[in-house]
Amino acid sequence: MRLHVHLSSDWILDTEMREYRPSEAVDFCIVGTGAGGGVLAQRLARYGFSVVALEAGQWHDSERDMVSDEAGSARLYWNDLRITGGADPLELGANNSGKGVGGSTVHYAAFCPRFHPSDFRVKTLDGVAADWPIAYEEIEPYYAQMEREYPVSGPARYPWGKPHGYPYAPLEAGTAGQMLIKGCERLGIPVVAGGPVAIPAGRYGKRPHCIMRGFCLLGCKVGAKSSIHVSHIPDAIAHGAEIRTGSMAFEVPTDEAGRASGVRYFRTLANGRVLEQFQRAKAVIVAGYAIETPRLLLNSKSGPFPDGLGNSSGMVGKHLMAQAGPVVWGRFAEPIRQYKAPPACACSEAFYETDPRNDFVRGYALQTVAPLPIAMAHLLIDETGCFGEELIEKMQDYNHYAAIGVLGEILPDPRNRVTIHPSAKDQFGLPVPYVQFNLFENDKRMMAAGIARARAVLSAAGATETHFVPRYAHLVGTCRMGFTPQDSVVDRWCRSWDVPNLLICDGSVLVTQGSSNPALTISALAARTADWLRRAVPAGELTTRPRVETPVPAAEPASAVPTNGTAPTPTEARR
Amino acid sequence: MIRDRYPKADILAQRGHWDDATREVVLDRVQNVPRFRFFLSHEQATLVALCDRVIPQAHRRADRRVPLAPWIDQSCAQDKLEGFRFDNMPSLADAWRQGLAGLDQTARALHGADFCELDGGRQDGVLRAVRDGSPPGEVWQTLPAKRWWTYIALRQIAGVYYAHPYAWDEIGFGGPAYPRGYFALNHGAPEPWEPREAGGER
Amino acid sequence: MSLLALRSRNHDSAAQDLLDELREDAELARREIREGRFQRSMALVTAFSAAVSGFEAYSQHQRGAFNDRWMWTPVWLAPPTVAAAGAALKSERVARRVLPAVALVSLADGVLGFVYHLRGIRRLPGGFRAGQYNIVMGPPVFAPLLLCSVGTMGVFAGLLRRERPEERTAVGRARGALASLKPGRREEPPVELPFARRVAHGRFQQAMALTAAGFAVIAGGEAYFEHLRGSFNQRVMWTPILVTPPMAAAAIGAAASGRVARRVLPFAAAAAFLDGLLGFCLHLRGIKRMPGHFGNLRFNMTMGPPLFAPLLFTSVGLMGFIAALLRRREEGS
Helix, strand or coil: CEEEEEEECCEEEEEECCCCCCCCCEEEEEECCCCCHHHHHHHHHHCCCCEEEECCCCCCCCCCCCCCCCCCCHHHECCCCCEEECCCCCCCHHHCCECCCCHHHCCCCCECCCCCHHHHHHHHHHCCCCCCCCCHHHHHHHHHHHHHHCCCECCCCECCCCCECCCECCCCCCHHHHHHHHHHHHHCCCCEECCCECCCCCCECCECCCCCCCCHHHCCCCCCCCCHHHHCHHHHHHCCCEEECCEEEEECCECCCCCECEEEEEEECCCCCEEEEEEEEEEEEECCHHHHHHHHHHCCCCCCCCCCCCCCCCCCCECCEEEECCEEEEECCCCCCCCCCCCCCEEECCCCCCCCCCCCCCCEEEEEECCCHHHHHHHHHHHHCCCCHHHHHHHHCHHHEEEEEEEECCCCCCCCEEEEEEEEECCCCCEEEEEECCCCHHHHHHHHHHHHHHHHHHHHHCCCEEEEECCEEEEECCCCECCCCCCCCECCCCEECCCCCEEECCHHHCCCCCCCCCHHHHHHHHHHHHHHHHHHCCCCHHHCCCCCCCCCCCCCCHHHCCCCCCCCCCCCCCC | CCCCCCCCCCHHHHHHHECHHHHHHHHHHHHCCCCCCCCCHHHHHHHHHHHHHHCCCCCCCHHHCCCCHHHHHHHHHCCCCCCCEECCCCCHHHHHHHHHHHHHHHHHHHHCCCHHHCCHHHHHHHHHHHHHCCCCCCHHHHCCHHHHHHHHHHHHHHHHHCCCHHHHHHHCCCCCCCECCCCCCCCCCCCCCCCCCCCCCC | CCHHHHHHHHHHHHHHHHHHHHHHHHHHHHHHHHCCCCHHHHHHHHHHHHHHHHHHHHHHHHHHCCCCHHHHHHHHHHHHHHHHHHHHHHCHHHHHHHHHHHHHHHHHHHHHHHHHHHHHHHHCCCCCCCHHHHHHHCCCCCHHHHHHHHHHHHHHHHHCCCCCHHHHCHHHHHHHHHHHHCCCCCCCCCCCCHHHHHHHCCCCHHHHHHHHHHHHHHHHHHHHHHHHHCCCCCHHHHHHHHHHHHHHHHHHHHHHCHHHHHHCHHHHHHHHHHHHHHHHHHHHHHHHCCCCHHHHHHHHHHHCCCCCCCHHHHHHHHHHHHHHHCCCCCCCC
């Protein structure tokens, strides 16, 4: 099929995309084309596997479909019905859920920090949450790959976690970002300007450099921001992968041997008709982000899997984590005009790690945010429920606000979970997810401290008054990785313990979330899993279920690290 | 007393600098105001009165007022996908219907008349009662008042308003920015074509 | 002889005549420069440089939103400088009296701009402590000093003697010799400083070479920081940085040794000259490739690669060429 999609103001993806017949078993059927699924499609296609990636949404053509308009951008988000509850219910939709080729990386702000080494050992270090079955060193080379491939801009030396540099120079900060920098400077808080953000400073292949329009969260029309549909999907297609849009996966059936046989999905055609189809596959990778992935598995019940596919542990859907993301804003006497320049431009991880002086463990990061008008109105409304003249006048101060987002590590708890709602159905007649979320003691104390710190930073920068409202960001954890089939859903390679040829490779597998935006980590895990699959599939490892291994030492054997010569890099964009 | 802080603002005058897709979406919003299809006439009156209290526009010239109620009506009529629903809230359309009825119930309980019949001050009083969480009225026994106030009434009405270029003019927002982005990034300075704040920028 | 052979002979000789003419012109130009008679050419270069510098100052100061009134000075100084340099083509009086004065003001403004840009960097959050970030993101620290090249050329132009195009033919030369015997006709510049006299007679190779070296280093530094801001996203962005050390070394060497000036400097200057033209073309392409292409010109010229900035290397190359052709201070006439 002929694709003709604007990926940047300077790049039309005009190419023949290979199509597979649903009845022919492809090597991999991937559900989702976001930070995880998109990278997997690219890597596996490059390794010579036949790949079909199912995407419920459509392409977002940067010229036709993206607009510089908040209210006109609804098509970017997962707006299908979901029910949200719990003591501290999460907002979904535009807040954290993308729909379309590229997934949530189309509308993310593009902050791309790495996890810290401590994030993988929170149980050992702080006695809470759980340890990952892998160490930082195992994912480290893949972080470096993703930072080169997205690419990511940042300082020559990023001082937190394991210090490292960035391949692209820091991005310029606007006035709003300068308030975070100024406030941190005055309080002696180490802060990094210009990153780490996946918006290259300077042209990158056929992607022009950023024009500072500040509409990052509505999709980058310039193509400067590194969304997966720009950074990896074109290369996937060039190597034979099929990106099948309008394909809403609803079940992963298994055969008599207990192996996944493919993916059943609803295909919405151009004329609006909806067909039910079944893509056969030798292996299935679910990468639909932390709500749709468990939903798909829980809806895939069968004899051997009465509680949902791959759910012998009962963990599918549990340990949902969102990061605390309260927005703290200050009013300044001088103009700020926060809507200019990318919202993601400065960051401090000085309070990321556990500090024994705190009354909580783990911590938070301070990041720049820059709400557009409707988002700002929502903040003001949520704070006091104000209306009338009060609301109008507060909004007239719009150009005088600068906002900081506190990104805080909420700990995993099995009571925070995704289940299937007993009655509500979506437009396909499928049972919808029921997302339940609650803050617990450590979370509340951590949030309070982060908010207080952000208020102090803004005041130090010159704000005459500061305000805040609770918010949450990102979604991870619902199919966690672990050491044994009893306490986790997938093993260290993202393979289901229960089904030999089923993998889950997206935000769902994260054991803890740190105070880092998850996109880069999700992509790095995907690259790592793809690397393993490259060796494991020919070796027949997907024919048997994973074995429980004794805990591996921290350092991964060198053979797993891809050499420069074979490291797959998307080259389409660079030409 | 709402002042005009950006008297020279006129974002629509910049539309020649926008891209086609954005211009089409924004102009459609400005020019093609939908007819009422979902709410009954009394509900319409209540909704219009509510919108006037949430976003007062009497201080603006008649041709510079933003229609709000028709867009709320359209989102209910189209059964717009919401993205999420709180587990103790009904569907969007039901929430609006019930909420508007609830406003009448509270208004009658407090002042003996329907919401749209009250004067502005009394209407505000009704709304504050809803905002505070325990307003009189049968509907509010099952429809959570605070949640309705924030997520249905306020967010949606403000969402319609601040999607409109006249509202952008009111707050001095630069508006759509593609292919012309921003180059004056320091000191919160305006671009040469952006409106300046009355009384000086500082 | 056949008609064809006749025509081909004429054709050959026409080509030969053209080549001879060009050779004569080149020889004349060389002599004129060597003797300090290139005031009008220098004024022309000054006019062009002043125009594009004024444009760049306006364009880039838009990014600072002209938040300080002094940011207008390089913009307002451009028209008078262009006018003075343009008028200097016609009038020797303007060239000697008006142009240097305007040029000195322009020079001072460049130095002032340098101080202001340093202050601007200091004022950013973190100031010089966040030096590496702020020097790249803040006001480009070397750009105002590069505008000083306009003033420098204008000052030189004021001290030079005018060209004598009539020197081309033997008759013209004779006429010129006769005219110089006439009483009352002064050729020397009114300024009595030894340096001025040397410039007027083309004996300022060392000074010109050092000037070229200085501006080469400043241009190289500016290119480095600006290209760093773009992450050197294309390898060709390294060329101005690579061209700078040889140019500076050759120019300094030329100040020390006439042999280096004649044999080495021209090549280094050629590299700088051509790299500047290459940069101009690539910057034009860069502007075109931005969203909206040439239809979004005002924005793209401001936010995109600054179109005229690479010509500073061309100007440095030109200074190098001139220096190579000049006489040294201690040489006889």
